[in-house]
Every structure is written in C-alpha cells, then in structure tokens.
Amino acid sequence: MKAxxxxxxxxxxxxxxxxxxxxxxxxxxxxxxxxxxxxxxGGNALDPEASRKIYAAxxxxxxxxLIIHIxxxxxxxxxxxxxxxxxxxxxxxxxxxxxTMIFPKADIVPYETTGGLDTVAVRLPSNEIAxxxxxxxxxxxxxxxANVSGRPSPTTAEHVAEDLGERIEMIIDGGxxxxxxxxxxxxxxxxxxxxxxxxxxNQEKLExxxxxxxxxxxxxxxTAHVRPKAPGMRYRHYAPKADLSIVEGDSEAVVSEIRxxxxxxxxxxxxxxxxxxxxxxxxxxxxxxxxxxxxxxxETIARHLYEVLRQFDETxxxxxxxxxxxTPQMGMAIMNRLLKAAGHRVISAGSESExxxxxx
Ligand code: TXA
Ligand code: MG
Numbered sequence: 001m002k003a004x005x006x007x008x009x010x011x012x013x014x015x016x017x018x019x020x021x022x023x024x025x026x027x028x029x030x031x032x033x034x035x036x037x038x039x040x041x042g043g044n045a046l047d048p049e050a051s052r053k054i055y056a057a058x059x060x061x062x063x064x065x066l067i068i069h070i071x072x073x074x075x076x077x078x079x080x081x082x083x084x085x086x087x088x089x090x091x092x093x094x095x096x097x098x099x100t101m102i103f104p105k106a107d108i109v110p111y112e113t114t115g116g117l118d119t120v121a122v123r124l125p126s127n128e129i130a131x132x133x134x135x136x137x138x139x140x141x142x143x144x145x146a147n148v149s150g151r152p153s154p155t156t157a158e159h160v161a162e163d164l165g166e167r168i169e170m171i172i173d174g175g176x177x178x179x180x181x182x183x184x185x186x187x188x189x190x191x192x193x194x195x196x197x198x199x200x201x202n203q204e205k206l207e208x209x210x211x212x213x214x215x216x217x218x219x220x221x222x223t224a225h226v227r228p229k230a231p232g233m234r235y236r237h238y239a240p241k242a243d244l245s246i247v248e249g250d251s252e253a254v255v256s257e258i259r260x261x262x263x264x265x266x267x268x269x270x271x272x273x274x275x276x277x278x279x280x281x282x283x284x285x286x287x288x289x290x291x292x293x294x295x296x297x298x299e300t301i302a303r304h305l306y307e308v309l310r311q312f313d314e315t316x317x318x319x320x321x322x323x324x325x326x327t328p329q330m331g332m333a334i335m336n337r338l339l340k341a342a343g344h345r346v347i348s349a350g351s352e353s354e355x356x357x358x359x360x
Pocket of ligand 2: 144145153
C-alpha cells in the first residue's frame with residue numbers, strides 16, 4: 001500500500017500527523033479521513049487540480065459535485081455568495097454535525113469542485129480529527145465518501161485502504177464511524193427548504209427547527225417522474241456484486257418468505273446470503289447469514305449497513321435477501337441506501353413487485 005496509515009482517536013489527537021496531513025492537502029495531495037458519517041477522501045477544495053485528482057482516484061463522473069468541509073462557521077462566508085436566513089438557523093442548530101447545505105457559490109470556489117454548478121455544498125463535521133485536519137489544510141477540504149465510485153461508502157479505515165490505498169498519500173484511521181450513513185443534504189436556497197438526501201437528521205427534526213421542509217420528489221424511487229436534484233442521487237450507488245432483493249412485510253411474514261426463497265435458490269444451486277437483525281438471526285438456518293444490528297437500537301443498523309454489503313462482496317454469494325428496516329428515526333435514510341443498493345428490487349412477503357417505493 002502506498003498510503004501512510006496513521007491511527008488516532010478524537011480524544012487523543014496525533015497533532016504532528018494532522019500537521020503532515022495538512023501539508024499534503026496544501027500541496028495538492030489526497031488524504032482519507034474519518035468523519036462522524038462516513039470516511040471522506042479529502043483534497044484542497046480551492047485547488048482545481050486537487051478536485052480533478054479526487055475524481056480520478058474515485059473513478060467518479062466529474063459532473064457529480066463535491067462537498068466542501070469546513071471546521072468553523074467563520075469559514076463559510078468567503079465561499080458563498082449569500083447565506084439564506086433558514087440556512088443560518090439550520091447551521092446554528094445542527095453544525096457541527098451530519099448536515100450538508102447548498103449555497104450559491106463564491107468565485108473562489110472552482111467549477112472543478114462543484115461539478116460545473118453555480119451552487120456549492122458545504123458541511124461542518126463534528127468529528128474532531130476531521131476538524132483539526134481541515135484547519136491545518138487551510139480551511140477548505142473537498143471530500144466525497146472515500147470509496148471507489150459504485151462501492152459502498154467506507155465506515156472504517158480498512159475500507160478506505162481496500163478501495164484507495166494505492167492511489168492516495170495518507171489515511172487517518174479513527175476507528176469505526178459513529179453514524180454510518182452520509183450526511184443529510186438540505187437546499188435552503190428556495191422558499192421552502194428541501195431535503196436532497198435523507199440522513200441521520202430526518203424531516204421531522206428539520207421541521208422542528210425550520211417549519212415546513214419538503215422532500216425532493218426525485219427521491220421517490222425509480223418510479224419517480226422527476227430526476228433527483230443532487231446529481232449523486234441519480235447514479236445507481238452502493239451496489240454489491242450479488243443480486244440484492246429487499247423483502248417487505250410484517251416481521252414474521254418476511255422471515256418465512258426469506259426462508260422459502262433461500263431454500264428455493266439453494267436447490268437451484270445458488271449461494272444465498274441473508275441480511276437480518278439480532279432479533280431474527282436464530283430463524284435462519286441456511287446460507288450465509290449476517291446480522292446488521294438490533295432493531296431495538298436502530299443506530300446499530302445504520303452503522304453496519306455498508307460494512308455488511310462489503311462483507312457479502314467477499315463471501316461471493318450469488319443472491320442476497322435482506323429484511324427491510326423502516327426504523328423510527330433513520331428508516332428513510334437506511335431504506336434509501338438499501339433500495340439503491342438493490343436497484344429497487346423489492347419482494348412483498350406474499351407477492352412480488354418490482355416497483356414498490358420506499359415511502360413510509
Ligand atoms: O457525510 C457526507 O456527506 C460524506 C462525508 C465524507 O462528509 N460525504 C459525501 O460526499 O457523502 P459524496 O461526494 O459521496 O456525496 C455528495 C453528494 C452527492 O450526491 C452530490 O451530488 C451532492 O452531494 N452535491 C454536492 N454538491 C451539490 C450541489 N451544489 N447541489 C446539489 N447536490 C450537490
Ligand atoms: Mg458517496
């Protein structure tokens with residue numbers, strides 16, 4: 001591996017290593033680093049060449065814009081043309097944290113970073129390793145998730161090394177991330193704020209702070225007639241190598257349908273994988289069974305989703321059946337990612353349907 005791997009925790013920062021990361025970034029290099037959501041692939045956001053390198057390292061289409069990460073609120077005004085009132089309120093309530101907002105971009109932000117758009121996405125993460133690194137890098141770090149395009153986002157430094165270890169200068173290992181799903185993206189440039197990507201901060205929570213908040217109608221599955229506003233939400237992302245289907249229905253019906261399907265596929269000579277929860281694990285006796293977490297603690301489901309999808313790529317199963325996870329807080333975000341990974345293949349426990357939407 002080419003990348004230098006450095007371990008640290010938020011409580012015990014390795015300052016010399018963070019300074020080295022800052023230097024690499026200032027000189028146009030790339031660093032993988034932890035945030036509270038997923039690991040990021042950082043480059044200097046104000047350097048067009050660094051942004052080009054990010055796209056090349058990920059194999060990402062260059063019309064899919066990057067998020068600029070800042071460490072302090074004072075870093076916002078220089079990169080945006082205006083700060084809408086609702087964005088100011090949301091920033092005060094939710095930053096630092098798993099929230100990205102869209103602003104009209106200032107001239108110093110290169111089009112290479114925004115994928116040619118006149119708007120820019122900005123996020124102030126809460127992870128202390130990320131913030132200290134950003135400060136030492138000059139204050140503006142463009143960072144997509146640190147995975148090769150089309151693979152699940154990384155939730156550990158090992159995932160980053162697997163995907164990008166040969167292509168970047170340094171990886172900072174801060175352990176397993178806290179949340180495990182990418183930030184909520186909100187566009188406050190219109191009269192009514194709009195969620196462009198669901199995340200840990202859900203619609204209900206945002207409405208408590210802002211009043212009415214809309215959901216981008218383009219998010220409503222492949223049946224939606226409008227394209228999602230966030231370019232990245234248009235691509236089929238996070239796809240495991242095996243065919244993944246999600247089984248919907250009440251818990252008992254889902255378990256018996258997955259048992260029936262796995263028997264049927266195994267008899268046809270296929271290797272079957274099952275994604276379940278701690279509560280249902282004991283009901284599955286055939287195939288490769290991975291529990292994603294506990295329904296009783298939904299944050300464990302979010303945190304392990306991408307890890308489980310990656311594990312299945314290593315076990316080489318042919319088909320995967322997953323339970324559905326409409327949990328109270330993060331259900332929309334979890335199901336949004338899982339449905340994309342499944343290419344919207346949904347089986348109703350009872351009857352089969354290709355086009356069920358993920359609305360709760
Ligand atoms: O949690 C996160 O946000 C992680 C960590 C590393 O901070 N980053 C992340 O970046 O998920 P990425 O590049 O994987 O996803 C960025 C998303 C894409 O869907 C992109 O299209 C959207 O943000 N986006 C970026 N700039 C935008 C803009 N100006 N307008 C609309 N969508 C934008
Ligand atoms: Mg990504």
